[in-house]
Amino acid sequence: MTMRSLLHNRVTYIWLLLAGLTVLTWGLGDNYEPGTPTGHSTLTVALLALAFFKVRLVLMYFMELLDAPWKLRLIFEAWVILVFGIVIAIYLTDGAFLNLNRE
Amino acid sequence: MNVANHDAGNTKTRHIPGEPGIWIFIVGDMVMFSLFFFVFTYYRAQDVATFTASQATLNQNFGAFNTVLLLTSSWFVVLGVEAARRKVQNIAQLMFPLAFLCGVGFGVVKIIEYSEKVSKGATLTSNDFYMYYYILTGVHFLHVILGLGVLIFLSVRARQGRFGTQDINNYESGGVYWHMVDLLWIVLFPLIYLVK
Numbered sequence: 001m002t003m004r005s006l007l008h009n010r011v012t013y014i015w016l017l018l019a020g021l022t023v024l025t026w027g028l029g030d031n032y033e034p035g036t037p038t039g040h041s042t043l044t045v046a047l048l049a050l051a052f053f054k055v056r057l058v059l060m061y062f063m064e065l066l067d068a069p070w071k072l073r074l075i076f077e078a079w080v081i082l083v084f085g086i087v088i089a090i091y092l093t094d095g096a097f098l099n100l101n102r103e
Numbered sequence: 104m105n106v107a108n109h110d111a112g113n114t115k116t117r118h119i120p121g122e123p124g125i126w127i128f129i130v131g132d133m134v135m136f137s138l139f140f141f142v143f144t145y146y147r148a149q150d151v152a153t154f155t156a157s158q159a160t161l162n163q164n165f166g167a168f169n170t171v172l173l174l175t176s177s178w179f180v181v182l183g184v185e186a187a188r189r190k191v192q193n194i195a196q197l198m199f200p201l202a203f204l205c206g207v208g209f210g211v212v213k214i215i216e217y218s219e220k221v222s223k224g225a226t227l228t229s230n231d232f233y234m235y236y237y238i239l240t241g242v243h244f245l246h247v248i249l250g251l252g253v254l255i256f257l258s259v260r261a262r263q264g265r266f267g268t269q270d271i272n273n274y275e276s277g278g279v280y281w282h283m284v285d286l287l288w289i290v291l292f293p294l295i296y297l298v299k
Contacts, residue, residue, distance in 0.1 A: 003194060006185060006191075009182075015178035023167075026164075029297035044298050055286045058289065062181050064279075070117075075130060079130075083137040083140060086137075095146075
């Protein structure tokens, strides 16, 4: 195996995509207008969606869950969807989603 | 014989990298961090003004640069594990030290960032934002330090040319742990530095 054949691998393209998306996040996230209590920032939701998409790429390709038994893969697919969903729900409802302030 | 062949085929196509125990640890850790994400987002919503003002003092360049460092480190680990599986020592013994160096780079940036904050008087007790900032990034940093130890271990093993079945298991276990450290930072960066 040569270095070239090793680099010519799908994970190299995944790494390039992940680095590119990070630079995109960096550019978009720099000094944008914050959301207000009544109008949350669409960009914030987009940046978080991008982050969880990147997390899934790491799980599936770097951690090889794409080639793992489906039960193991399912745990992490569920983690990505649930955690992203709950974070966004808390953000959009100003915390009311968690209902910690039971008065 | 047929059954054995069939099973062998299955393990090849549906492979769990590393030890089963490392996956239990990873699931536990990811559940713990998801609670951190929820708590941070919740308390931010209770005091948006403080969180936004304090967040503005953070240097996003540090956060983004560190994301790229960890991603690159992870990529080196993937290449190192693949080289180890194919028993190509010269590449394996190069990739793990490269991954380690990127991890050290992350640590150096983090220490510069912390000392810059502390010198400006922003500490754990300044306000809720900084408290969560230090706790979340601090707990993550402890994972990075543990990971650096793992990468030293894997670098030494690769240098010794150890590529037996149990060794491959070790490279894979250390690898998936390090990727988890990477993916947690992928969420922490936008959550702490960019959410508005």
